[in-house]
Amino acid sequence: MTEPASQRRVNAAARLLNDNPQDAMRVLQRCSEDELADLGEAVKQIQRERAVARGDLDDIIAAAFDVGFGSDGLGVLPWLEGNVIVCPGGIISKSRSSHRCRFVSVDDTWIWDSGELIREDKRSSPGPVDGFRAIALVPVVNGLSLDVVSGRARGGQHSVDRVVSFEVRRGELVEVSQRVVAPSGMK
Numbered sequence: 001m002t003e004p005a006s007q008r009r010v011n012a013a014a015r016l017l018n019d020n021p022q023d024a025m026r027v028l029q030r031c032s033e034d035e036l037a038d039l040g041e042a043v044k045q046i047q048r049e050r051a052v053a054r055g056d057l058d059d060i061i062a063a064a065f066d067v068g069f070g071s072d073g074l075g076v077l078p079w080l081e082g083n084v085i086v087c088p089g090g091i092i093s094k095s096r097s098s099h100r101c102r103f104v105s106v107d108d109t110w111i112w113d114s115g116e117l118i119r120e121d122k123r124s125s126p127g128p129v130d131g132f133r134a135i136a137l138v139p140v141v142n143g144l145s146l147d148v149v150s151g152r153a154r155g156g157q158h159s160v161d162r163v164v165s166f167e168v169r170r171g172e173l174v175e176v177s178q179r180v181v182a183p184s185g186m187k
Contacts, residue, residue, distance in 0.1 A: 044116075047083070047141045054083050057137060061121050064088060064135040073125060074102040075133070077148055077164060080173050083140050084118060087111055090133040092125060102150045104136065111136045116144065144168040145176075 068088035075088030120136040
């Protein structure tokens with residue numbers, strides 16, 4: 001059984017990573033694929049834990065419900081709030097078979113199914129319209145990709161109108177593309 005590293009060794013390793021990135025790269029290049037995958041997951045887990053620890057999620061979500069929806073009633077584009085990405089989404093139903101919606105997918109998975117989801121709160125849409133609004137929080141993790149998907153349903157057929165794609169790079173949320181989807185496109 002391996003003993004845990006001493007605090008001195010941990011501090012020396014942290015200095016290596018911070019002070020000389022080339023040395024850190026040399027160490028990482030010696031790792032196996034499995035070790036690199038484990039390290040990547042450990043980094044993501046630490047980022048998730050820090051995102052939760054540093055922010056008052058209740059306050060972030062309450063404020064997001066105030067500013068996270070446009071005049072059309074749908075969610076605006078995601079933004080950074082401390083160590084979390086705030087992702088508004090929602091649906092406005094016109095009838096049982098007709099609605100407009102805008103939701104976020106994270107790494108090609110709907111946000112509500114994503115392993116990155118920290119928390120999601122839903123509320124009924126205000127006023128006479130049927131539907132709901134949601135605020136979801138995900139951690140700021142480098143390499144994370146988000147797609148904001150706007151769509152509609154008519155006569156029971158769902159179609160995507162527009163997709164705006166983002167990626168987290170060096171702790172920033174960067175828009176990488178926008179595309180309008182032709183009616184014969186993604187459904």
